[in-house]
Amino acid sequence: MNTFFAIATGVMFAIGVFQLLRRDLIKAAMGFNILFTAVNLLMLAVGAFNGTSAAYVDDANQVVGQPSDPLVQALLLTAVVISFGSYAVLLGFLAVTSRRFKTVDGDEMRRLSG
């Protein structure tokens, strides 16, 4: 299971970095979201160190299997909301940009340099 998480995080991180370096800012924004998902997956993997079943007790008050850490899952809820919020704000900015500057090309948006 750990190998699976490691490979998945690595691949997603690679895709995210590649996308983030694109000139098209909308693709870069997608890369931003993929990167965040990769890190969130890493955090989830941190919690699944010992086991992967949900941290619930059954009707007989017995723990089923080896539970995963519920704390990281709670943290992840917050992290997912934050990354989702930033992604939404970023896409909103890009929507306004495409109207205001008539471009979403990172190389053409350099009116501030100097």
Next chain:
Amino acid sequence: MHNPLLLGPIFIPLTSAALTILTAGNRSVQHLIALISGVLAWLCAIGVLLANLSGGIQTYPIGGWQPPYGIVFVGDLLSSFFAVMATTVILGGIIYILGCKDKSVSYPTFMPLFLCMSAGLSGALFTGDIFTLFVFIELMVISSVIMVAISDNRLGLEAAIKYLFISAMGTLFLLFGIGALYATFGTLNMADIARLLADGDRPLLAEAAAVMLACAFLLKSAVFPFHFWQPDFHTTAPTPVSAMLSSVVVKVGVYGLIRLVTLMFTDEAPTIRAILIVLGVIGVFFGSLAALRTYDAKRLLAYSTFGQIGFILVGIGWGTPLALTAALVYTFNHALIKSSLLMLTGVVSSHTLGKSARISEIGGIGNKMGLTGGLYFIGGLALAGVPPLNGFISKLALAQSGVASQDWLTLGLIIGAGILTLIYMTRTWQHIFQRAPEEGVKAKPHGDSQLAPALLIAGCVFLGLYAQPLLDLASRAVVQLGNPQVYIQAVFGG
């Protein structure tokens, strides 16, 4: 000791943000709520500081869950020192907003965002839990990014996108570091992590986490090589926001670095410190030289922040108690000076027709503005470190600590670069306030109110003439920092 006052600087602005959303239709009510919350948050921060001086470190576990299981807010001397600085400048910013004529400031969403930013700032300073730190930093970043994007300067959007991308990378590093720390120690409480790290064995992932956290904090305070977003972002922001960004928001990174080297990673601290000295010297030079050749008065001050953060990093890098004291005093004084200077630049540019701060357009605009010119002159001298102003006190303390730690090369370099500050500040002052305006350039008769920068400059002069209490306070904070056990015991015992 449990002290609910700790919640004040965080929850009062958050509640007021909600209230200002409800009263979005009425600007004066919004202003009244913001002003009251600013004053209350300031008083709470001072109350925490005073309680700290008399009764040791103050803590408050949220919801009664004891650390390390619950989230705890900790107000030690360092946190409350930074929080007093932050709430003072935020209060100045709110007073400036009351008299600000920018169009973006009059939007109904501006005030809630500003208050959210101040809540995030105080929260990041007071929290004792590293994940909560991440949440508060994100709150601060997102609300400030939106305020820059709606700025009167249409290029603000470009700067906001740039910063959002870069700050997201910083956040990613922070989250990665948090994940690594949790994988290693199974806790997110800073005191608990410090205790476990001090206990000895040191897994590989812990050092990786130290690097990631350091990178994230360096990015937040715009240190070389993570600085390139900062001038754009601080230049295009609306004046009250750029005054906050350039003076207190960048200090969150400084706070994080101090926590990193004095509380958590004390064993790795010598390495981090050596890096900080190099980055600081580069920052001092690059910032000052870039400020000399820039075309925009606000951008000049943003570059100057880059340089001044370098001085603070060198202080942290030397790491002796004297140097840390100097770094703390420098942080406090720089926040007052930089926010007032940016506000004064905003006052001048609010008199131009295009609300621009380009030196070619505001040259001579301040010719008739005696009071603004005088205040700008005092602020510029304070930034350059001329006695008897507070900038002199901080530079003197830093130089003394440099002599004591016998690092002559670094000391010589930063003092040499410090002279550049005097050159670019006096040059800009002459350009804006001393020469006659060019043909056809008309100044508008009404601009932003000068009350807030005047108050902050008065604070600068006061802290220059009466510097001992601040120095004593900083040195007491450093004594507390020198003994992480006190912090750990206060968190678990209180």
